[in-house]
Amino acid sequence: MFRLKTGTLSFMPYDTFFEQELATLKSEGRYRIFADLERHANNSPIATWHSPTGPKSVIVWCSNDYLGMSHHPSVIEAAISATEKYGAGSGGTRNISGTNHLHVELERTIAKLHEKEAGLVFSSGYVANEASLCALAKGLPNCVAFCDEKIHASMIQGISHARVPKHIFSHNNLDQLRQQLSQYDKAQPKLIAFVSVYSMEGDFAPIETICDLAKEYNALTYLDEVHAVGIYGKGGAGRANELNQQHRIDVIQGNFAKAYGVIGGYITGSKILVDYVRSVAAGFIFTTSLPPMVASAATTSIKTLRDADDLRHKLWDNVNLLKNLLSKTQVNYYHTPSHIVPVVIGNAGLCKEFTDTLLNDFGIYVQPINYPTVPKGEERMRLTVTPFHTKEMIHQMVDALNAVWGSFFMKMAG
Ligand SMILES: Cc1ncc(COP(=O)(O)O)c(C=O)c1O
Known part of the structure; x- marks a missing residue:
């Protein structure tokens, strides 16, 4: 128990305080849920997701292991x-x-x-x-x-x-x-x-x-x-x-x-x-x-x-393919000069819903990024492709993003 500083003085159990704070995060869509993953050293970027209904194979699209060196x-x-x-x-x-x-x-x-x-x-x-x-x-x-x-x-x-x-x-x-x-x-x-x-x-x-x-x-x-x-x-x-x-x-x-x-x-x-x-x-x-x-x-x-220019070239080939395919869609992404491609959703709840749909319906894992990592209203996904994503995976990702993007816009318009 501790005494609250503001308002009427009253005692509150510590856990009640923390629970209220967490409820605020949840109501703002900022409560972070970690995907329970097993990344495979011999099969990157494929991972096993321990989903609530059991293990599922997913493709990781947000790793900072940019060149796959963790499994070299x-x-x-x-x-x-x-x-x-x-x-x-x-x-x-x-x-x-x-x-x-x-x-x-x-x-x-x-x-x-x-x-x-x-x-x-x-x-x-x-x-x-x-x-x-x-x-x-x-x-x-x-x-x-x-x-x-x-x-x-x-x-x-x-x-x-x-x-x-x-x-x-x-x-x-x-x-x-x-x-x-x-x-x-x-x-x-x-x-x-x-x-x-x-x-x-x-x-x-x-x-x-x-x-x-x-x-x-x-x-x-x-x-x-x-x-x-x-x-x-x-x-x-x-x-x-x-x-x-x-x-x-x-x-x-x-x-x-x-x-x-x-x-x-x-x-x-x-x-x-x-x-x-x-x-x-x-x-x-x-x-x-x-x-x-x-x-x-x-x-x-x-x-x-x-000594690995070949790996860097493969990375850039994939980054360029990803950006090129995205440019033909309605998806709102930042036209960056780097290997990082942010896709801005601009709302914490929607961003979470978007990434949940990618995970549950398409087997694609991208973590939503919320405040305080980015300012409120700029919630986003941050796509990172590696040299180990195949061309098919990149096409599948862009198709999935485009499909979910379209359905979200229809939902918002409706
Ligand atoms: C720009 C920048 N600096 C530093 C860090 C911290 O690095 P580390 O993950 O090794 O603690 C990060 C982590 O994401 C970062 O993005």
Whole structure:
């Protein structure tokens, strides 16, 4: 029982409070139901869905395992052999016996990937952002942060935890960013936080111009390349690499959980900056390090993708086919330059109904995306095709989307 702060003072059982909050989420159509899936290492993108009426075969259309590396034979083999050699866990934080040679090798690999002096590995991309941005913004005296409004929740959390003044500029609005930067003395520390491929919009950051502004106003640049590494740039080194801007970014952050198909996050940068974050970031210091098998699988995945233009070409062939087929339908999708294709429904309840129909009637699994991941009224599906979707699967997906889209419009009109 606890006492409510507002209104008439009364005691309420804790569970009653939580139940009421959940009822609100349900009434707004925002209550999240996870699909109980078994993804198959030898049959991607097909999965078994443990539906309320029993197991059913479905095709996954929303995975961030963009290149199917989670089931690449070399990555699986690396995880198995490292487990056999070093065991299942790392044994501690990096400070207390948790540094394994495989972590060191992984850090060298990411530094080389981004042509930076050093790298630092975290337990996830979320933790890498939260811990590094907090450490940098808090540590720099009188730092002011500048953030694109669409940066990831982990970046917002890191900057919020640093408790520094911050400016949010509207998405990719560089006039506004310039206006915000210009309010400060050139000598005052500034940090610009942005993302190379915005995962909910599927669009790109204007990296070059942001670097120009950072130079003009003497700001540190922090770029999240989570949805770009493995896919864009030479050997999968990311968008900054593709645009030949990597040397102009102070911190390139990424993860091993999307195109690399494993788990974990990282930053890369100068030796000194990375050493500083390593020395002060709570999210690095006070948590057990990644299991060696994960480090080994991640290193293998990065090295494999450095030489995997064929896989990237197959991805782009499928992305282009998907977009081309969608362009001939009435489905409202974003015409993105990236591999991500958002289909906006604009209502949480309808979006859920739409994805339920795809799942139940067509065996297609796409998770609905709601507030707070996207703003209210912009609820969407986020389609991600992989090199392993067949042409038939892509045609079937577009036909299904078009059919459900048509029936929803008829329902709304009626
Ligand atoms: C832009 C961005 N940054 C960071 C993260 C967090 O990465 P991780 O899933 O490795 O924690 C995500 C996750 O979806 C993301 O979309």
